[in-house]
Amino acid sequence: MALTPRTAGAPEGSGRHGGGRRGGGRGTDRRPRRRRALRWSATVLAVVIIGTAGAGYLYYEHLNGNIQKGRRTSADDSKAQRTRPNAAGQTPLNILLIGSDSRNSAENVKLGGSKNNRGNPPLGDVQMLIHLSADRKSAAMVSIPRDTRVDIPKCEDPKTGRTYPATNGIINTSLARGGAGCTLATWENLTGVYIDHWMTIDFSGVVRMADAIGGVEVCVNQNVWDRPTPDQPGGSGLKMKAGRKKVKGVQALQWLRTRHAWGSDLMRARAQHMYLNSMLRTLKQQNIFTDTGRLTDLAEAATKSLTVSEEIGTVKKLYDLGMELKSVPTNRITSVTMPNVEDPVNGQHVVPEKGGADRMWQMLRDDVPFDKNGKEAKKKSKDEPVKSPSMDAAELGVLVQNATQSSSGPAVPGRARAIGEVLVRHGYGRAAADTSAAVSADETLVRYPSADLQGDAQAVAKALGIPVGQVKRSTDVSGVTVVVGADWRTGAAYPKKSAPKAGDVPENSDALNGSDTSKCMEVYKPYRW
Incomplete structure (x- = not known):
């Protein structure tokens, strides 16, 4: 002194x-x-x-x-665009959380229970998008099942420089085809949602974080033991009695990895949502800033456990993100799973259920709250101002692309030609179908390359009944281009869609509110004891 x-x-x-x-x-x-x-x-x-x-x-x-970092994306052809600011100039924040099954360390091999997989490229078995609303008053956690068949774009592995061609496969393999940046690009292509950051965590990271927090309360309706059975090998090893219990360390990891005892991978997503909601409630109740030891343990665990995209690769930025998430009231946090149906190609897999999944992606893009517990905020129009065309319709060259192919079905033959003929009838005599490489898009768009063609693109959209909000500037096109997406597979006029409202989540999304402490996991009978 x-x-x-x-x-x-x-x-x-x-x-x-x-x-x-x-x-x-x-x-x-x-x-x-x-x-x-x-x-x-x-x-x-x-x-x-x-x-x-x-x-x-x-x-x-x-x-x-302590923090490991990587490139935000491994692909350069994403069409996702940031949501326009609200009336206060705020924009939403989207973070992709990926749980890796990497067994590239002795610790992870011990926890993962599979020595034969050591050294194999990791799979992203847990994938969850955390959406923070522009006003930071609500949040959504959206999971996609690991066995969902999707289009995975061309990706380059930032560590090896190896380039992986575009493919149609299971979404958890995207992590092995260019790292977390490839998984992010896959999500953007599927949802049209711009994702700001990614974070990955492995087995040992889950254990460290659970211990640093001091445990997370979970609940089961029956005694559970996720163990090998005569019909099903493997299992997480989770064993606990019916009721509520605070899990930490290895048992927390077992809870998050359990699948067989819950009956399916979809129920595993529900158990993970329960865990994360409970963890957020726990963190809200703790005042770690008056407990130096707890604060230090949490800081060490978080920085050693997470690998993040490079633009958030500092303690301050991670802390700021944590504080933003912590500020959201628990009754304004909603956990959901992407609506899905059985894959017609392989019954062991699923594909997005078109109607429900598309509505969910639109809610994320438009920053519509997944809950009904908030006051409706005044929003700034997301549409660009309407401008006058720069030339007569007859003089404008318009290219029409058939992008109706999606993970739920093949492209509709002749779709670009059919829409081109509609444009011709509206006076666009130079409209023509694009016969180059096939493209896919969930939502129909009209793209234009430069500001002088904005009014022309808007006029084309009006002729087809496409909302002006789906007219986008893009450097990937050389002229006005109509991208006929999977949402317009039939008809000469674009189908009208009603704007989703707060809380209008699909019924088949297994929604769970963050303040709901009444839910317990039901245990599949072979795993009761």
């Missing part, structure tokens, strides 16, 4: 200097000594401040050094 001038020197009148002389002698000594004491005290104080700040800085850099 820095000493004050009073304690630094001798007491006044002590006679320590000059044998107790008074008058001029005392005056000549006191001022220089006081200045020296002040200088010494300031020096001590400065050392204390610098030492403390230095230790803090070194620890901050230590935490930053």
Whole structure:
């Protein structure tokens, strides 16, 4: 501690200097000594401040050094665009959370229970989009089952430089085809939702985080033991009695990995949503800032457990993200699973259920709350201002692309030609079908390359009945281009769609509110004890 001038020197009148002389002698000594004491005290104080700040800085850099980072995306052909700002100039925030089954360390092999898979490319068995509303008053957590068949775009592995061609496959394999950036690109292509960041966590990371938080409460209706059976090998090893229990460490990982005891991969997503909702409630109740040990443990666990996209690869940015999520009331957090149906190609897999999935993606793109517990906010129009065409319709070249192919079905033959003929009838004599490589899009769009063609693109959209909000500027086209998506497979006029309202989530999305503590997992009979 820095000493004050009073304690630094001798007491006044002590006679320590000059044998107790008074008058001029005392005056000549006191001022220089006081200045020296002040200088010494300031020096001590400065050392204390610098030492403390230095230790803090070194620890901050230590935490930053824990964080592993990677490129945001591994593909360069995403058509997803950011949602336009609301009336206050705020935009939503979308973060893709990926649970990796990597067994590339002894710790993960031990926890994952599969030595034969050590060194294999990891699979993204848990994939969940966390959507924070523009006003940060609501949030949604959207899961896609790991066995969903989707279009995976061309991706480049940032570590090896290897390029993987576009394919149609199971979504959990995207992580092995270019890392988390490829999974992000796959989600963007499927949903049309712009994703700002990604985070990945492996087996050992889940264990560290659960321990740092102090455990998370979960609930089962019957005694559960997820173990091998005569009909089904494997299992997470989860064993607990009916009722509520706080799980941590390895048992928390077992809860999140359990699938057989819940009956399906879809029910595993529900169990994961319950866990995350409970974890958020736990964090809200804790005041870690008054508990230095807990704060340090949580900081160490988080930075060692997560690999993140490079633009959020600092402690401060991760902390800010955490505080934004923590600020959302639990009754404004909704967990859902993408509506899906059995894959007609392989009964072991699923594909998006077109109507429900499309409505969910639209709600995310339009930043519509998944719950009904908030007040409706005034929104700024997401549409660009309507402009006048720069030329007559007969002079404008319009290219029409057939993008009706999707994970739920093949392209409709001749669709581009049919819509081109509709445009010709509207006076666009130079409209023609694009016969180049096949494309796919869930939503129909009209694209244009430069500002001078914006009015022309809007006029084309009007002729076809396409909302002006689906007219987008894009550097991927050389002229006005109509992309006929999977949402317009029949008919000469674009089908009118009603805008989704707050809480209008599909019934088959297994929605769960973050404040609901009444839910417990039902245990599949072979795994009861």
